Amino acid sequence: MNIIFRAVASVFSGLCLFSGAAAPLATSANAREGVAFTQSYPPGMIVIRQRERALYFTTGYGMAVRYPVAIGKAGMAWQGETFVQGKYVQPAWVAPAVVRQDHPGLTHLIPGGSPRNPMGAAALTLNMSEVAIHGTTQTMRRSVGTAASYGCIRMYNEDVLDLYHRVQVGTRVVAIP
Numbered sequence: 001m002n003i004i005f006r007a008v009a010s011v012f013s014g015l016c017l018f019s020g021a022a023a024p025l026a027t028s029a030n031a032r033e034g035v036a037f038t039q040s041y042p043p044g045m046i047v048i049r050q051r052e053r054a055l056y057f058t059t060g061y062g063m064a065v066r067y068p069v070a071i072g073k074a075g076m077a078w079q080g081e082t083f084v085q086g087k088y089v090q091p092a093w094v095a096p097a098v099v100r101q102d103h104p105g106l107t108h109l110i111p112g113g114s115p116r117n118p119m120g121a122a123a124l125t126l127n128m129s130e131v132a133i134h135g136t137t138q139t140m141r142r143s144v145g146t147a148a149s150y151g152c153i154r155m156y157n158e159d160v161l162d163l164y165h166r167v168q169v170g171t172r173v174v175a176i177p
Helices: 002-011 097-102 140-145 159-168
Strands: 034-035 046-049 054-060 063-068 080-089 122-126 132-134 147-149 174-175
Touching: 054 159, 063 159, 122 159, 132 159, 140 147
Parallel strands: 046 174
Antiparallel strands: 034 063, 046 054, 054 063, 080 122, 080 174, 122 132
């Protein structure tokens, strides 16, 4: 039952993988850092600045934790406000139809924990169809810092695990240009 639930939950986080990516803007050596944050968002909120290819978790007192991310490729990036709907460690992944169309030989279901699973170490599903903030495979790490996904926000596995422990279901998420 848990596997089925995780697989179904993964459908909502599926449009996240596979396109070519340029060289990353950051490496895991300088990935996560505390920074000054002057925008007026409340503490405990996720802010995705797409031009920067960065996700900020606001901590209050004008500070935030900044993580490098991959965003949606041309025509797939989104803007607006939503919230974290679910939190999953090593979720199974079901390839959405648009991904299977672009990659016909792709396995329909990739189990959680598989080195081929594009969700990586963890996923935060959003209250949007098939969009999540999630980790990466070893091969996909190079996409962090680029516009490469089908709409998801990709993070280094160590960073998504850090963020996973900072947020709760219901955490507000905003994506801005």
